[in-house]
Amino acid sequence: MTVAQAPKNDLLLDPGFMARLDQLDVMSRKLLAGKMKGERRSKRRGQSMEFADYRNYVVGDDLRFIDWNIYARLDRLFLKLFLEEEDLSVYVIIDVSRSCDYGNPNKALYLKRVAAALGYIGLVNYNRVNIVAMADGIVAETGALRGRRRVGQMIDFVSKLRPTGASHLASACKRFALAHRQKGVLVVLSDFFDKGGYENGLRYVAGGKYDLFAVQCLSPQEIEPDLQGDLKLRDMEDDDMAEVSITQPLIKQYKANLNAYCLGLKDYVTRRGGTYLFASTSVPFDTLVLNYLRERGLLG
Amino acid sequence: MSYWPTFLNPWAAALASAIAIPSLLILYFLKLRRREMTVPSTLLWKKAVQDLQVNAPFQRLRKNLLLFLQLLLLLLLLLAFSRPVTNYSPGAGTTTVILIDRSASMGTKDPDLKGLTRLEEAKRRAKDLVETLGKNAQAMVIAFDETAETIAPLSADIPALKRAIDSIQQTDKKSRLKTAYQLAEAQASFNPEQLRPGVGTLPDVWVYSDGRVTDAAELTIRGNLKYDKVGSDKTGNVAIVAMNAKRNYERPTEVQIFARLANFGTEAVNADVQLTVDGKVRAVAGTSLVPERWTEQQREKATAKDSVEFTIEMTAAGVVKVEQMHKEGDALAADDAATVVVPPPKNLAVLLVTEGNFFLELAMKSLQLQNPQQLLPAAYENAKPANFDVIIFDRYQPKFLPPAGNFVYFGATPPDSKIKGEPPVYVPKPPKEKKVVGVIDWKRDHPILRHLQLGSHGFADPIKLTVPPEAEVLMEGPTGPLMVMMREKFSTQFVMAFDVIESTWPLKPSFPVFMHNLMQFLAVGSEMDVRPQFEPGSTPRIQRALLQRVAPGITSVRVNGPAWSKDVPVPANGDLALPPLDRVGLYTTSPALPPFDQVAVNLLDFNESNVVPVDQPPGGVGDKIAEGGGKSRLELWWWIVACAALPLLLLEWWVYTRRVHL
Structure with a gap:
């Protein structure tokens, strides 16, 4: 995979890359009920061509599904059941807090590209795609989009997202969970730097009705800080100040804390049936989408 | 010896520290302008800082190497400012009298003084003391041995005092402190008021000595006496402590030399003693010396031989030197040798009493005599001369003889003597009746007859001598003794039984030699004592x-x-x-x-040769300075600057430029 195949900076997705994404689909480890007819097997019994089971006839059942051959043999009415095919809800929560507007490559751009790619894959596979921007709450969302025709709308929405406000994962997730009761695949794209703690937010969306994928995205400058001297560090989100004198022990301690933080997040997510993925913005975007997300089972 | 440094300027340094260190810290924190940087979240940074602070108290200070280096540099500079010195002794008081021993024992080169003599070490310590003189303090310098001498009067001029100390020269005299103390008291202008309790302060009197003084029992001084012992207990010295030389009364040409040695070291030694006369080695003898510091029981167990005796023949003048040759570990050279001067033979006043004798007159002229005179027997009897060393009687027996002196008789015998002659005076006989006799034997080893060949001489009709047993027969003929020497009362009689004219001897070279030897022998015998030896000083x-x-x-x-x-x-x-x-x-x-x-x-002084220094102040007066006191004072401040502060400054510069962090 080369950088040349990745989208240009000013484009979230370039046509060549979109063509490659056409071959992918959003996968869910759960059989989730959809809302409309679609291309994905549902838990419900329906009218597809695939036989599922028999059951006794009850009054009111559609007579077209009675198995007359069995009636002839057994003189009892049995109803033939078929698997239903419905659409899949794909939720993408993208963190647009100010902390994401950092690093080189920029975290916010990176997150938007991932969100756009996931949205594109969902739309072309006739899934119900909903992209939600969050900061200190839900900032904006596309609403349910379906079909290839909505790709333009989706990309337009994502590209217009601007970093704003502080992270407040708890309120955002809570509102999301209350507003979106339809089961589906939920991809949370964030750095998960929330002073209130990611646990308070993720507990609304982990387990239960969502098949959770938590993608933590950090810039190289956060992973390997290149700081020197006596510094006054200003938090981008809340303008909180931290006075530090950079020393080797401090850097070492910072890295240890970061590692512990990420491991804690991973542990929290996986224990609740979710999937955790760590991504550095130094990893080419297409590598993340085409390789890492496939390896984690989000795309197939 | 303590190497812990003492600070000359501690209070000033403490004050400077109290101001400078907080100032540096304040300035450091004030000057700390933190660069502002934006980060996505301070969450992890704050947590990291908190974690470090929990694990490391004073982390804020500890983590900044630059501040520590600056603090260390400042502390080093302050330490240098406090003027630390090592080997420091208490300083001089307001009035200080410095007494420096320059006696013989101070010439000892102790092994631990690295080639310096005790006097040089004492001078060095005294100069160190002078350097500690305060602003209004004065010091004076007195050098003492057997006597005391004011080298520098009371003065505050430190360079002049140091020059005065440098000018003190070693002597080989004995050491007496009493006069030095008296001089110190007189010169320091002791105020009687000082003697009252609580009134005034007595001057400090510093004594630099090995404590080997002869008058320890007589010492008193008004002053704070401080005794700085110079020298080591382990120093060894083999010394000649007594020496005497004398001539053998019976054999005046024989000189006997006695010497006694002493060992002041810690181990028994075998020392050779060498005797030289005018620089030529004449004899060597060995001694076995046990240390003087041993107890009586130890000394009794050891076999010791501490004296030597030499006997040598000396007919001429000479300088006899006795020297002990055990130089290894010998710290004092002044007592290794002793000399004695053996005087030359006296230049004799000789009187020849004769009627006329060509050979004897000729022989007297050939001898270098002080006052040769010649008298006829009658004139002699009239004059009764008494101031001649030697009187030669030629065929004449005098009636008068001086009470003391040397008397030589040719063809005659002394009057009123135990030596009898038959006849008493040579009587010539007619040629036909003359009977010539030869020499049967003579004392070849006697100084007078040494190297002479007398066997072929003939003597006509010698007197027949009868000699007492105490007389020494030097030459014997067939008829009896031909040459006899005898000492009687205050006189030396030298009797030849023959007339030189009536013999073949005067025509032979051995005769003038004999006359010369005879005069030498009598001259030596007239001065039996060797020259006196003097003490140093x-x-x-x-x-x-x-x-x-x-x-x-x-x-x-x-x-x-x-x-x-x-x-x-x-x-x-x-x-x-x-x-x-x-x-x-x-x-x-x-x-x-x-x-x-x-x-x-010659030194020949047991006390001065004893190089073991006395621990306590002489006479028990005053305080002993702790060992090492008064040693060289080394200022350490520039070592601190050169060896620590400058490298630290370079390190600080490097840290500053490289932004090295702990």
Whole structure:
């Protein structure tokens, strides 16, 4: 995979890359009920061509599904059941807090590209795609989009997202969970730097009705800080100040804390049936989408 | 010895520290302008800082190397400012009297003084003391040995005092402290008020000595006496502590030399003693010396031989030197040798009493005699001369003899003597009746007859001598003794039984040799004593009469010694006193002024040769300075600056430029 195949900076997705994404689909480890007819097997019994089971006839059942051959043999009415095919809800929560507007490559751009790619894959596979921007709450969302025709709308929405406000994962997730009761695949794209703690937010969306994928995205400058001297560090989100004198022990301690933080997040997510993925913005975007997300089972 | 440094300027340094260190810290924190940087979240940074602070108290200070280096540099500079010194002794007081021992024992080169003598070490310590003089303090310097001398009066001029100390010269004299103390008391202008309790302060009196003084029992001093012992207990020294030389009364040409040695070291040694005469080795003897510091029981168990005796033949003048040759571990050289001057034979006044004797007159002329005279027997009897060293009677038996002297008889016998002759005086016989006799034997080893061949001589009709047993027969013929020597009362009789005219001897070369030997022998015998030995510091007086006799009109005498050479002006009247002969060795005068032409000065002092220093102050007066006190004072401040502060400054610069962090 080369950088040349990745989208240009000013484009979230370039046509060549979109063509490659056409071959992918959003996968869910759960059989989730959809809302409309679609291309994905549902838990419900329906009218597809695939036989599922028999059951006794009850009054009111559609007579077209009675198995007359069995009636002839057994003189009892049995109803033939078929698997239903419905659409899949794909939720993408993208963190647009100010902390994401950092690093080189920029975290916010990176997150938007991932969100756009996931949205594109969902739309072309006739899934119900909903992209939600969050900061200190839900900032904006596309609403349910379906079909290839909505790709333009989706990309337009994502590209217009601007970093704003502080992270407040708890309120955002809570509102999301209350507003979106339809089961589906939920991809949370964030750095998960929330002073209130990611646990308070993720507990609304982990387990239960969502098949959770938590993608933590950090810039190289956060992973390997290149700081020197006596510094006054200003938090981008809340303008909180931290006075530090950079020393080797401090850097070492910072890295240890970061590692512990990420491991804690991973542990929290996986224990609740979710999937955790760590991504550095130094990893080419297409590598993340085409390789890492496939390896984690989000795309197939 | 403590190497812990002492601070000369502690309070100033403490004050500077109290101001400078907080100032640095304040300035450091004030100057700390933190660069502002934006980060996505301070969450992890704050947590990291908190974690470090939990695990490391003072983390804020500890983590900044630069601040620590600056603090360390400042502390080093402050330490240098406090003027730390090592080997520091308490300083001099307001009035300080410095007494420096320059006696013989202070010439000892202790092994731990690295080639310095004790006097040089004492001078060094005294100079260190002088350097500690305060602003209003004064010090004076007195050097003492047998006497005391003010080298520098009370002064606050430190360079002048140090120069005065440097000018003190070693002597080989004994050591007496009493006069030094008296001089110190007199010169320091002790105020009687000081003696009252609580009134005034007594001066400090510093004594730099090995404590080997002869008058320890008589010492008292008004002052705070501080005794700084110089020297080591482990120093060894083999010394000649006694020496004597004398002529054998029976055999005046024989000189006997006695010497006693002492070992002041810690181990028993075998020392050879060498005897030289005028620089030529004549004999060597061995001794076995046990240390003087051993107890009586230890000394009894060991076999010791601490004295030697030499016997040598000396008919001429000479300088006899006895030297101990055990130089290894010998710290004091002044007592290794002792000299004695054996005087030359006297220049004799000789009187020949004869009717006329060509051979004897000729022989007397050939001898270098002081006052040769000749008298007829009758004239002699009339004159009754008494001031001649030797009187030769030729065929004449005198009626008068001086009460003492040397008397030589040719063809005659002494009057009223145990030596009898038949006839008493040689009587010539007619030629036909003459009977010539030869020599049967003679004493070949006697100084008079040594190297002479007398066997072929003939003597006509010698007197037949009857000699007592105490007489010494030097030559014997067939008819009896031909040559006899005997000492009677105050006289020496030398009797030849023959007439020299009536013998073949005068025509032979051995006769003038015999006459010369005879005069030498009698001259030596007339001065049995060797020259006196002088103690170091003696000032021999040359009598005016001697000066007039030897060198009339002389204006100055040059004295050449082992350490110096001086011209001594001769006073117009009175005796000439030579300057103090303060070093051991041989002194000569020019022109020669016998018996002061050669003067031997020997130490021969048990107390001075004992190089074991005394621990306590002499006479128990005063305090002993702790060992190491008064040693060289080393200022450490520039070592701190050069070896620590400058490298630290470079390190700080490097850290600053490289932004190195802990």
